[in-house]
Amino acid sequence: MLSGKKILVGITGSIACYKSAYLVRELIKLDAEVRVVMTTSSAEFIGPLTLATLSKNPVAIDFVKNDEGEWENHVELGLWADLFIIAPTSANTLSKLVSGNCDNLLIATYLSAKCPVWIAPAMDLDMFKHFSTQENLDNLREKGVKVIEPTSGELASGLEGKGRMEEPEVIAQEIHDYFNPKTKLGGKHIVITAGPTYEPIDPVRFIGNRSSGTTGVLLADECAKRGAKVTLILGPSNKKTAHPKVNVIHVSTAEEMFDAVQTNWELADIGIFSAAVADYRPKNAAQEKIKKNDEDMSIDLIKNPDILKWAGENKGDKFTIGFALETENELENAWSKFSRKNTDLLVLNSLKDEGAGFGETNKISILAKNNKISSFELKNKQGVILDILDALEEEL
Ligand code: CTP
Numbered sequence: 001m002l003s004g005k006k007i008l009v010g011i012t013g014s015i016a017c018y019k020s021a022y023l024v025r026e027l028i029k030l031d032a033e034v035r036v037v038m039t040t041s042s043a044e045f046i047g048p049l050t051l052a053t054l055s056k057n058p059v060a061i062d063f064v065k066n067d068e069g070e071w072e073n074h075v076e077l078g079l080w081a082d083l084f085i086i087a088p089t090s091a092n093t094l095s096k097l098v099s100g101n102c103d104n105l106l107i108a109t110y111l112s113a114k115c116p117v118w119i120a121p122a123m124d125l126d127m128f129k130h131f132s133t134q135e136n137l138d139n140l141r142e143k144g145v146k147v148i149e150p151t152s153g154e155l156a157s158g159l160e161g162k163g164r165m166e167e168p169e170v171i172a173q174e175i176h177d178y179f180n181p182k183t184k185l186g187g188k189h190i191v192i193t194a195g196p197t198y199e200p201i202d203p204v205r206f207i208g209n210r211s212s213g214t215t216g217v218l219l220a221d222e223c224a225k226r227g228a229k230v231t232l233i234l235g236p237s238n239k240k241t242a243h244p245k246v247n248v249i250h251v252s253t254a255e256e257m258f259d260a261v262q263t264n265w266e267l268a269d270i271g272i273f274s275a276a277v278a279d280y281r282p283k284n285a286a287q288e289k290i291k292k293n294d295e296d297m298s299i300d301l302i303k304n305p306d307i308l309k310w311a312g313e314n315k316g317d318k319f320t321i322g323f324a325l326e327t328e329n330e331l332e333n334a335w336s337k338f339s340r341k342n343t344d345l346l347v348l349n350s351l352k353d354e355g356a357g358f359g360e361t362n363k364i365s366i367l368a369k370n371n372k373i374s375s376f377e378l379k380n381k382q383g384v385i386l387d388i389l390d391a392l393e394e395e396l
Pocket of ligand 1: 275
């Protein structure tokens with residue numbers, strides 16, 4: 001239930017406005033306290049009276065509240081909310097959320113809000129796909145706004161595609177789960193390493209690898225969603241977290257990643273080591289760009305710290321998860337890694353399996369104590385991380 005939770009529902013001009021009425025009703029059914037702020041154009045799609053009746057509160061639309069000229073206090077409204085969900089979010093409002101163009105009460109309230117802000121875009125498929133829209137969404141995600149992805153289907157234009165606002169029941173459930181994390185990860189501090197590391201050869205070149213960081217970033221978001229306090233130590237990656245509560249520490253080299261893990265280790269309950277850390281780094285990174293000549297050249301490499309191994313040696317009563325990407329003798333190598341690094345779970349994937357490795361999908365097995373192995377089908381990475389975290393919760 002959402003008893004005691006104050007949810008502010010923002011509504012902007014879209015044919016999907018009718019769904020806002022259902023959203024308000026769902027939230028009220030979950031016992032939330034609901035208030036509504038609308039744009040004037042949304043009021044052409046749905047009557048404020050409907051929303052006032054369903055939310056059991058007056059609806060805010062204009063800066064001026066009533067005939068007496070009383071001021072609508074957007075600051076109070078923004079501060080009142082525990083969560084502000086703008087559903088539907090039109091392309092026009094999306095761009096104003098990015099620019100801060102404050103020409104209506106809804107944007108003024110957004111600019112005053114201190115709570116998490118979620119948006120549920122609704123628009124035609126080409127508008128949604130447009131780079132301007134996508135850039136605006138990326139920009140907001142980066143700032144911690146949660147985007148509830150639209151679904152695909154028939155659109156008001158008659159076209160078929162992605163752009164339908166997510167169903168109100170699904171949004172209400174997500175809000176419910178956000179406030180009621182139903183898992184054993186609630187309150188745990190989880191340190192996650194993710195992405196590649198870049199080991200400098202000179203100021204221009206480096207030794208890196210193909211890791212995108214996707215798995216680690218998805219793990220971080222899902223852990224936060226399940227109520228954990230998450231510190232994500234992320235190597236060079238363009239992946240962004242979606243959950244506003246994930247604390248991201250950006251690093252570049254294995255040594256920087258190791259430093260960040262050591263700094264955060266004492267307070268951690270769980271460590272998830274999904275980063276593809278370079279095992280070696282150039283012994284002497286040149287200060288200036290190396291110039292070519294007619295000779296071949298070689299680079300001396302020295303070992304990097306093994307972060308997971310260090311965590312295994314300094315584990316106390318913490319729980320660790322390691323990863324192994326193998327190309328041959330997969331199980332034998334993975335069990336050896338499991339004991340050498342003293343981990344509690346080891347996620348194995350083999351480059352021999354089609355779809356496993358560096359793409360959008362993966363096929364994993366999870367090794368646990370007492371020779372236990374669970375093997376999973378090929379899944380997208382979101383499915384994979386759910387399996388990993390479910391296995392973690394089972395072991396805790
Ligand atoms: N790892 C780490 N620090 C390193 C190397 C690896 O924390 N310097 C972690 C990875 O994040 C992963 C696990 O160790 O969780 C496995 O890494 P991998 O490089 O596959 O294992 P290695 O022990 O280096 O074995 P090998 O290179 O022989 O496969």
